[in-house]
Amino acid sequence: MSQGQKMSMMELLNDVEGLSLKEKQGRSFRFRMHLNKSMEEASIDALDLSIRSYHCLKRAGYDNIGPLAEDIASGKSLSSIRNCGKKSVREIMEHLFLFQYYSLKPEKREAFLEEVVNLNIYPDNKI
Numbered sequence: 001m002s003q004g005q006k007m008s009m010m011e012l013l014n015d016v017e018g019l020s021l022k023e024k025q026g027r028s029f030r031f032r033m034h035l036n037k038s039m040e041e042a043s044i045d046a047l048d049l050s051i052r053s054y055h056c057l058k059r060a061g062y063d064n065i066g067p068l069a070e071d072i073a074s075g076k077s078l079s080s081i082r083n084c085g086k087k088s089v090r091e092i093m094e095h096l097f098l099f100q101y102y103s104l105k106p107e108k109r110e111a112f113l114e115e116v117v118n119l120n121i122y123p124d125n126k127i
Contacts, residue, residue: 031097031116033069039103040066047095056084057092069096 042065044057060081062068072078078089097116104112 030119031100032119033073033096034100034104034112035066035069036103039100040064040069042099044068047092047099049095050088050091052083053088053091053095056081056088059083065096065099068092072096 044062044065078084078092101109101112
């Protein structure tokens with residue numbers, strides 16, 4: 001992600017026309033992973049994480065985004081990693097979301113954002 005591409009997760013989600021997502025403390029942020037082969041093989045360096053979050057993932061044995069995404073999808077909690085607290089977990093999830101968003105083709109981005117907004121507004125619905 002280049003500096004010019006960086007936009008906060010909430011700014012991106014609120015850009016979806018007609019929808020607004022309010023950030024609620026204590027609530028987890030949900031999104032589906034749609035990674036292709038090159039995205040899965042990308043190094044965790046591509047997530048542009050803080051030193052603490054980066055070292056948490058490295059210490060846990062994550063070198064690439066694919067295994068990290070698989071473990072998250074299977075329900076493994078990032079907070080079980082030593083020194084990976086709530087802020088680090090949130091940062092990792094935000095950066096995974098942004099990495100995926102900017103890796104998608106521009107014509108697929110809006111549909112992805114709408115899916116994410118719907119997953120977070122209506123968490124009990126299976127979209």
